[in-house]
Amino acid sequence: MKRLLIASFVLVSGYSLAHEPYVAPIAYKTEQTQVTVVSGYAEEALNSEYALKNAKFEITAPDQKKTTIEAASTLSSATVFDLKLPEAGTYNIQTKASYPLKYVQDQKEWKLFFDMAADKAPAKSERDYVIPADLKGKKFTPVEITREWTLLTYVTKDKSSPVQVNSAPIQVQFSIHPNELKANQAVKVKISKANQTLANASVVIRAKGATDEQAKSLKTDANGNAELVFPASGEYLVEVSEIVDGKQKPENQFYSIISLFVN
Template sequence: MKKTVLALVLASIAAGASAHKPWIMPTNTFIEAKEVTVTIDGAISDQLFEFDTNTMKFDGAMVTDPDGAVTAIPAPTSSRFRSSVDLKLPKDGTYKVSLVSSNTMGSYKLGGEMKRFRNEADLPAGATDVTRSTNHTRIETFVTANKASMGAFKPSGEGLEMIPLTNPTELRTGETARMRFTLDGKPLANQPFSLIAGGVRYRGVLGEIRLVTDAKGEAAIKLPSANQYWLGTSYPNDQRKGPPENGAKRYSYTATLAVLPE
């Protein structure tokens, strides 16, 4: 397949300009052992992959095993700045850890007074002039036990997803990785997304790599230097200010990927 990246720009943006970013990250992405256990940490941070802002709640987090079976993760432990969970990986192959949420919020009028709600269940009977918007979020990372496989990557067909076409636990600097983005199961053409390496605090610049998918919703990326990378994208990708329009739906996707040395 023709290797296509429509745009590749290295943007040296001041580290202080970066917004808080959510992420989940394993202690290792490729583990070779007779009995495999990995720790997954989650946080929302200003300095990428630093525990400096808020913990990541693991409510509803799921793990997809190498055969595509989906189960809930064990109960995590949480502190002020991070959540952690130990996962046993009983089968050889690649696992996907996902945290997916969909939240509806908006405003309404009741008794002549305008009020806001943060959950559809909080909308009272008798409310009028209701406006609402929905945010659908997916946060992922990947871990391999002993040998890489591709069975965990079957898309759900819901929301904004990244489907790896190259196993995301076998990424090495200088090689090419391929992936496809979809929205509700359909290829997302001309979709911008970003890669940001960890260590922003020590670089002093964000070092954002900006890319765009092709007409098939795919991208082929020549992998940069070895590091942990945050991959992020959202749809729609406009930068309009102010409250969303009534009925608006917004989607976001983030993943943590490790690029290993040659």
């Protein structure tokens, strides 16, 4: 992935930083009594390559009762569990993943820092992170932060029921039920952080199998609103986050990643 361009041996918790996590059912709308849910880390959207280890999934049933499922997958490529669907309506599925990052200031700009040998990294002009060789002779103390993802999806049995605004740090509210989206139909989203409007948030849309280079990116307006249009039927990931300002000292970063099916 160009935005990080990290050598494949740089791993965090067993996966490359080029991979991002998600959770998605194999059917978003069903009449069955249970459905399989898959989660993992993927470089190609929704194509899991590494399991989401030690994951706990919060399930909100149509009657708003909450339960927790601990999925200890025996697969290395994905985490899989069965979601029981005892009643009609929409079930919310939510989990979290995180990893630590380090930043250093280089030429008055804060950049990701990786402890990597110079002969293992591309030329500095080809990457947006720094390594010790870039800072040779300079005194520096890395700032450590956490990048946290909230992963969300929805399963509807028989008929859709209202979806509550989730408890994620970055909150996404759809003008249309997320399981009733249609191709080429505009849908408005409102983005908030801690229940406050989030202006100029980053919204990234990737169709199943797409990489970062194939993503569509846009920003919310001053009121935290954006309009999304999905060009074709199929599965998508919608990723929402604050835009990182390289001039400001890094703080913990929060993302919400929602898997959807567009009819």
